[in-house]
Amino acid sequence: MSGGGTGGHIFPAIAIANAIKALRPDTEFLFVGAEGKMEMEKVPAAGYTIVGLWISGFQRKLTMGNMAFPFKVISSLMKAKKIFQSFQPDAVIGTGGFASGPMLNISSKYRTVTLIQEQNSYPGITNRILAKKVDRICVAYSGMEKFFPKDKILLTGNPVRQDILNFEGKRERGMEQFGLNKNKKTILVIGGSLGARTINESILKCLEAFDKNNIQLIWQTGKGFFETAKQAIVKYNGNGFKVLDFIKEMDYAYAISDIVISRAGAISISELCLVKKPCILIPSPNVSEDHQTKNAMALVTYNAAVFIKDTEARDKLCEQTLELISNSELCHKLSENIGRLAFHDSANVIAHEVLSLINNKVK
Numbered sequence: 001m002s003g004g005g006t007g008g009h010i011f012p013a014i015a016i017a018n019a020i021k022a023l024r025p026d027t028e029f030l031f032v033g034a035e036g037k038m039e040m041e042k043v044p045a046a047g048y049t050i051v052g053l054w055i056s057g058f059q060r061k062l063t064m065g066n067m068a069f070p071f072k073v074i075s076s077l078m079k080a081k082k083i084f085q086s087f088q089p090d091a092v093i094g095t096g097g098f099a100s101g102p103m104l105n106i107s108s109k110y111r112t113v114t115l116i117q118e119q120n121s122y123p124g125i126t127n128r129i130l131a132k133k134v135d136r137i138c139v140a141y142s143g144m145e146k147f148f149p150k151d152k153i154l155l156t157g158n159p160v161r162q163d164i165l166n167f168e169g170k171r172e173r174g175m176e177q178f179g180l181n182k183n184k185k186t187i188l189v190i191g192g193s194l195g196a197r198t199i200n201e202s203i204l205k206c207l208e209a210f211d212k213n214n215i216q217l218i219w220q221t222g223k224g225f226f227e228t229a230k231q232a233i234v235k236y237n238g239n240g241f242k243v244l245d246f247i248k249e250m251d252y253a254y255a256i257s258d259i260v261i262s263r264a265g266a267i268s269i270s271e272l273c274l275v276k277k278p279c280i281l282i283p284s285p286n287v288s289e290d291h292q293t294k295n296a297m298a299l300v301t302y303n304a305a306v307f308i309k310d311t312e313a314r315d316k317l318c319e320q321t322l323e324l325i326s327n328s329e330l331c332h333k334l335s336e337n338i339g340r341l342a343f344h345d346s347a348n349v350i351a352h353e354v355l356s357l358i359n360n361k362v363k
Contacts, residue, residue: 001013001014001016001017001029001030001031001032001048001093001095002031002032002033002092002093002094002095002097002099002100002103002104003033003039003093003094003095003096003097003099003100003117004033004034004037004038004039004040004043004097004098004099004100005034005037005038005039005096005097005098006038006097006265007038007042007267008096008119008265008266008267008268009039009095009096009097009100009119010033010038010039010042010043010095010097011042011159011160011161011267012095012117012119012158012159012160012267012347013031013043013093013095013117014042014043014046014048015159015160015161015162015346015347016093016095016117016159016347016350016351016354017029017031017046017048018046018162018347019159019347019348019350019351020351020354020355022348022351023348023351023352023355024355029048029049030048030049030050030051030083030087030089031043031048031049031050031051032050032051032052032053032080032083032099032103033050033051033052033053033097033099034052034053034055034097034098034099035052035053035054035055036052037052037097037098039097039099040052051083052099053075053076053079053080053098053099053102053103054072054075054076054079055072055073055075055076055098055099055101055102073102076099076102077102077105077106079102080102080103080105080106080107081106083103084103084106084107084110089107089112090112090113090358090361091112091113091114091115091354091357091358092104092107092112092113092114092115093114093115093116093117093354094114094115094116094117094127094130094134095117095119096117096118096119096124096127100126101126101130104116104130104133104134105130105133108130108133108134111361112361113135113136113354113357113358113361114133114134114135114136115134115135115136115137115138115350115353115354115357116130116131116134116136116137116138117138117156117158117159117350118137118138118139118140118144118148119140119158119265119266119267119270120140120141120266120291120294120295121140121141121144121266121291121294121295121298122147122289122290122291122294122295123144123147123148123289123291124288124289124291125288128147128148131147131148131149131152132149134152135152135357136152136154136353136357137149137152137153137154138154138155138156138349138350138353139153139154139155139156140155140156140157140158140266140270140343140346141155141298142155154349154353156343156346156349156350156353157270157342157343157344157346157349158266158267158270158343158346159346159347159350160267160270160271160274160346160347161250161251161271162347163250163251164250164251164254164271164274164275165274166251167251167254167255167275170251170252170255170256171255171256173252174249174251174252174253174255174256175256177249177252178218178242178252178253178256179242180216180218180240180242180256181216181240182256184214184215184216184240185214185215185216185258185325186215186216186217186218186256186257186258187210187215187216187217187218187257187258187259187260187261187321187325188218188220188253188254188256188257188259188260188261188277189203189217189218189219189220189260189261189262190220190247190253190260190261190262190263190268191220191221191222191262191263196222196263196282196284197224197225198282198284198310198313198314199261199262199263199282199313199317200221200222200225200228200229201314202282202313202314202317202318203217203219203229203261203317204228204229204232205314205317205318206317206318206321207232207233207236207241209318209322210240210241211236211239211240211241213322214240215240215322215325216240216241216242217240217241217242218242218244218247218253218256218257219241219242219243219244220244220245220246220247220253221243221244221245222245222246223245223246226243226244226245229243230243250271254271254275254277257277258278258325258331259277259278259279259280259321259324259325259331260272260277260278260279260280261279261280261282261317261321262279262280262281262282263281263282263283263284263292264281264282264283264284264292264293264295264296265284265292265295266291266295269281269295269296269298269299270342270343270346272305272338273299273304273338273339273341273342273343274342274343274344276335276336276338276339276342277335277338278306278324278330278331278334278335278338279305279306279334279338280305280306280307280308280317280320280321280324281296281299281300281305281306281307281308282308282309282310282313282317283295283296283307283309283310284310285310285311298341299338299341302337302338302340302341303333303334303337304334304337304338304340304341305334305338306320306324306334308320
């Protein structure tokens, strides 16, 4: 399993591994990530072994870090080859991120099953190049034949954390766990696993209005903004405002939220579809090919989400949030529409496909 950098690449890899393990408990797994990235912590916490490559992305502007990029690529390809020859996998699955490219590139040269799990509606350049070499490409959106060979595509949706799929009894327990009032409206803010500065700074400007309107807040800030957010809520005595750098209990957070404010990462959108939450999407502009805007528009087209540009969020987020949370009819419509776009059991579908490909190669 190779992928990482953000939760959007890590959690699908873990979900696929769990699904394969459920079908074939004797399966051995080895994760390959990027040194110093969050997968080096999250994957062992999920019970799997991981090794790291010295690799990072190429910046679009001139930086000192870019000077080391060619050396990192060569180093990662050499180490990926050693990892492959040592572990001798029957299949290599890439879920995106810096380490995924070198591992899939090396593996495709050997007689082993190779599979890409592409989360976004607009794939990055690495996966577009690798598409010619791999056996299967599992995608979350229709119309991907304009990027990938049609005969390799399998529409599966994105694998998500299984604990978010069942909310039974979780609303009351969630309110207790977060220390919130079940009689108040609750907003969940998730800027992705690393946080989102625009969203965080926009929420700072909303706190007074939320307090006046008796609205509660669960706010995932990321580590970089955590202390700033903690200081900002002190004047409100923490009343109804819960700030965390990372939310581990996302099932409880989703269960108690009335609306969600989020970036438009592929996995976040897949989760929002499954939990059927009315949402305001603020796509990050700092991603390749502006793919988060394309992800968001795939929902907006079906009247399944509210869209705000990153450049307009600081001025518009507060007003549009208050309008949405007070409009029960619109919330219901958004909830119904986003729910229709959900893919169920994606990890299991991919797991079956991987095992089938392995069996066919053996034959």
